[in-house]
Amino acid sequence: MTAVIVHACLRDGHGGSPTTVVVDEDVPPAAAPGTSHTVWVGAGPALRFFTATGELPACGHGTVAALAVLGPGEYTLRAGGRTFGGRAWADGELVAAAFDPGPVTLREPGPAEVAPVLAALGVGPGPAVVASVGRARLLVPVATRAELFALAPDRAALRAATDAAGLLGCYVYCEPASDGRAAARMFAPSIGVPEDIANANSTACLAAARRGSVTVDMGDALGEPATITATFDNGRIEVGGACRT
Structure with missing residues (x-):
């Protein structure tokens, strides 16, 4: 078994999301301690993703981290019941990786569905969109970076609202x-x-919603700068970032 921590989706070589990647053909259904996400890479390569609460059908930055561990080349990956392409390449001292997140579905949420979520976030009414790639999530626009960084959601209320x-x-x-x-x-x-x-998967959803390529900075509120790029070309999306193991 090979286990490494990958800092995925770095910004200018710094920060990134620490992700545990375990390479082993036998896949135990558990998350590794020390990072928020664990990726198990089995034969194929097949990927499975875990957090402390259980298994996920997909994880964008986890897929990027797995590709970085697999190393430069092009791959046909299996995860969440689908087969898709991914690639990794040398980027100076780093490894960059990108993959096809699959089709993104978009819909307008109903008022009763979105209002409790926005209230828990502390955000006023706006043109939110439900986007799904693997699982549904809410895309919520705000006007400025200052407003974005000032958010302090009520975690218990937000969990209850998103679960509902x-x-x-x-x-x-x-x-x-x-x-x-x-x-x-x-x-x-x-x-x-x-x-x-x-x-990364939510950034791919944003590219689909905007019908255009995006580069998105994340992690600043946590002191871990990260950057994800999603390219949009005739409906096809590829999303990724740079990594350090």
Whole structure:
């Protein structure tokens, strides 16, 4: 068995989301201690994802971390009942990786569905969207980075609201600044992650909602800067970032 910690989706070589990657053909159904997410890489390669609360059907930054451990090359991956492409390549002293997150479904939430979630976030009414790739999450826009960084959700109320709505969590974002980079925070109490340092699948959902490529900064509120890039080309999305093991 090989076990490493990968800092996934670095920003300028720093920060990133610490993710445990375990390479072993025998996959025990448990999360490793010390990081919020664990990725088990079996033969195939097949991927399985875990947090402290159980198994996930998909994990974007976990897939990026697994590709970084597999090393430069192109791969056909299996996870969550689907087969998809991923690739990794050398990026100076780092390894960059990207993958196809699969089709993204989008829908407008009903008022009763979204109101308790926005109240728990401390965000006023706005054009929120339910996006799904593996599991549904709410995409919530705010006007500025200052408003984004000032958020202090009621964690218990947010978990209750997201559980009631069948949501993985909430991806709160602001539009790109003059440098072309957006910013976001992902709150996922329903899977035992009060705030995610980097969330690649939600960034892929944002690219689908905007119908355009995005580069998103995350993790600043946690002191772990992270950056994810999602490219959108004729409906096809590829999402990834740079890693250090």
